[in-house]
Amino acid sequence: MNKKIWFEKELLRSSAFRSLSKWAMLVYLDFLRKRQMEPVKRARRSDEWVIKNNGEIVYPYSEAEKKEIGRREFRNAIDELIEKGFLDIAHQGSGGRSGDMTKYILDDRWKEHGTPAFRPARNPRRKDTRGGRGCSAFHAKQQKSPVTKSLPKKAVSSSKTDTPKEKSPTLSSDRSATPKERKKKITNHNDGENKAPSQLSLWSNECVTIL
Template sequence: VKNQNVRDKIHRRSSARIQLEREALYSPAMRDLNTANAVLVYIDFLSRRRFEKTKSSRKSKAKWKFVNNGEIVYTYAEAEDLGMSQSTFNRAIDSLIYHGFIDIEESGVALYKCATKYRISEGWRQWGTPSFIKRPRP
């Protein structure tokens, strides 16, 4: 129950939905993720997205734009608060980067309390094909 309370505090008990594309769910990259923790961390990343409604003409539907990609922060301390060890969190991040689900936009420096900033990537769509570009962890 403690972990659930921490999770609620982090996500502010929002009733907002988390959108996971069916294509991503059934992709070879998702099916190859080596741990359930990697999937949980990916879902946590998706829950940290912020969307804003874009202006549209009267006749068209309003569209939503993902506005904080490249600015998503998920710290080791937050992962520990959710019951995940640093090594488990590190392996989950490595797996998500390897499979093209996230990229590191800006590497943080723990000594100076600068958090790493992440970008949610679409690279998983090409994972396992010759066109997939491997992005090493900085």
């Protein structure tokens, strides 16, 4: 990695470079430090410098976090640099622990940014839609896990009793009446038995004399 960063005057004066956000500019400066420059001999012309490791430059999330760049800020910075023509993707990494990291190209499409000649990126960053896989899902799970563990258990309501619910009694058809009604029915049924015997008639077929 070079200790010095070389800028083109055209880059510093360009509207694309001056329109970069804070995080995009810092990330782009880190990419410039990762360049491996080498001269190319030209006949009857001054030497031209090219990027030897262009297309092989890596910049993982873990490195950005060590530089106190958040994951969201880093992701947005990469998208902005690709959109404005400073970067392109040579290889889209799969992430996770496989070590398959994304490799970037330092592009010069920024020279035509804002003009009809501007070309979009050949390989824009693909969003992770794997649902529960990759570094983003792992870090999201790590951030949610402390909150999940700290949730209190549901308190058992004091209104609930430990005894099983009483089953409602099933009454037969002949016992559907209330105790008072059953007592009343019994009373009416025995009226004939409890009633005092009626007064005998003054006249009787078996009697000859008058009582």
